[in-house]
Amino acid sequence: MTDYAPLHLDWPGCLNTRDLGGLPLTGGGTVRERVLVRSDSPNFLTDDGVAAATAYGLSRIIDLRRPDETGPYPSRLAGLPAHLHLPVQGPGDPEEGPWVHLYTGLLDRRPELFARAVAAVADAPEGPVLVHCAAGKDRTGLVVALALVLVGADVDAVADDYELTNERLAPRYAGLAAEREIPSGREIPPTRHVILGALEHLRTQHGSVEAYLARGGLTPGHVRALRGRLVG
Numbered sequence: 177m178t179d180y181a182p183l184h185l186d187w188p189g190c191l192n193t194r195d196l197g198g199l200p201l202t203g204g205g206t207v208r209e210r211v212l213v214r215s216d217s218p219n220f221l222t223d224d225g226v227a228a229a230t231a232y233g234l235s236r237i238i239d240l241r242r243p244d245e246t247g248p249y250p251s252r253l254a255g256l257p258a259h260l261h262l263p264v265q266g267p268g269d270p271e272e273g274p275w276v277h278l279y280t281g282l283l284d285r286r287p288e289l290f291a292r293a294v295a296a297v298a299d300a301p302e303g304p305v306l307v308h309c310a311a312g313k314d315r316t317g318l319v320v321a322l323a324l325v326l327v328g329a330d331v332d333a334v335a336d337d338y339e340l341t342n343e344r345l346a347p348r349y350a351g352l353a354a355e356r357e358i359p360s361g362r363e364i365p366p367t368r369h370v371i372l373g374a375l376e377h378l379r380t381q382h383g384s385v386e387a388y389l390a391r392g393g394l395t396p397g398h399v400r401a402l403r404g405r406l407v408g
Contacts, residue, residue: 180333182340183209185232189225192216192312192344195304196320199337200330207329207406210304212297214320216312216345217241218251226252235303238296240264240315249310260296264289264315275366276373279318283374283388284381291392293319294326298402311348313341313366321371325385326399327406331375335368342366 183195193216197209213232217239221229230253237259239251246254246261253259264286270278283290297305297319309315317338324334342365375385382388386399 178330178333178336180330180336182337184344185213185215185228187215187221187225187228189221190216190218190312191220191348192341194337194340196324196337199324200333201328201407202330203328205407207324207327208408211406212320212323213304213306214312214316215306215308217245217249217308217310218253219249221252229253229306230256233303234258234306236260236296236300236305238262238293238305238307238319240293240307240309240319242267245310251308253306258301262289262293262296264293264319275370276377279314279370279374280377280381282315283318283378287388287392289392290319290322291389291394294323294389294402295394295398297323298398298405300405311341311345313345317341317371318374321375322385322389323402323406325375326389327403331372334375335372338366338371339368 178200180199183197185193185195187193194214195209196207196212196214199207218229235258237253237256239246239261240263242263242265244267265282269282269285307316307319321334321338325331378385378388
């Protein structure tokens with residue numbers, strides 16, 4: 177655990193929205209504020225939530241959900257010019273099994289999709305970039321972790337941030353558990369060890385986060401732009 181103090185944003189309707197500014201870097205300093213924001217799906221936003229999100233001045237909104245999710249649950253921010261639909265999961269990708277296996281399998285199958293999502297953060301116009309999926313936990317957690325580690329964020333702080341989602345979404349989890357069957361191997365919400373295991377997998381199987389993303393098409397120019405954006 178670290179001393180990272182999350183900057184939660186009040187966007188009514190969404191429960192899991194936070195600015196990643198203030199997250200510590202391994203070489204000292206912190207990630208800049210109003211640069212990278214993570215959230216659950218904006219389809220949950222109320223009218224006041226839409227107003228709050230719009231007022232934050234988002235320069236890009238990256239929706240990581242599959243088309244079969246965006247159709248029935250459209251984002252309330254999808255009409256903004258800054259909106260991009262960049263799914264990182266294919267329709268046939270497994271949904272069951274232990275959390276860490278789910279993450280590493282998705283990373284191994286889709287390096288080009290994760291590289292594309294990180295590149296979209298790097299080359300966005302000036303202003304905060306919002307990354308979201310459905311819960312703002314798995315796909316968002318992976319894309320955000322990749323971007324943060326790439327710019328030198330403290331890995332323990334990245335894990336602290338990842339684990340905050342369990343606390344923020346506890347009310348919604350309770351309702352879902354009563355309504356639907358939970359996939360095998362995923363009965364317990366994922367802990368910090370899941371994201372740490374995924375990052376360790378990239379180190380041991382692909383060399384590093386940067387090498388993995390380069391294999392998917394992320395360029396050195398993207399890496400420089402991302403570091404300049406998040407670290408300054």
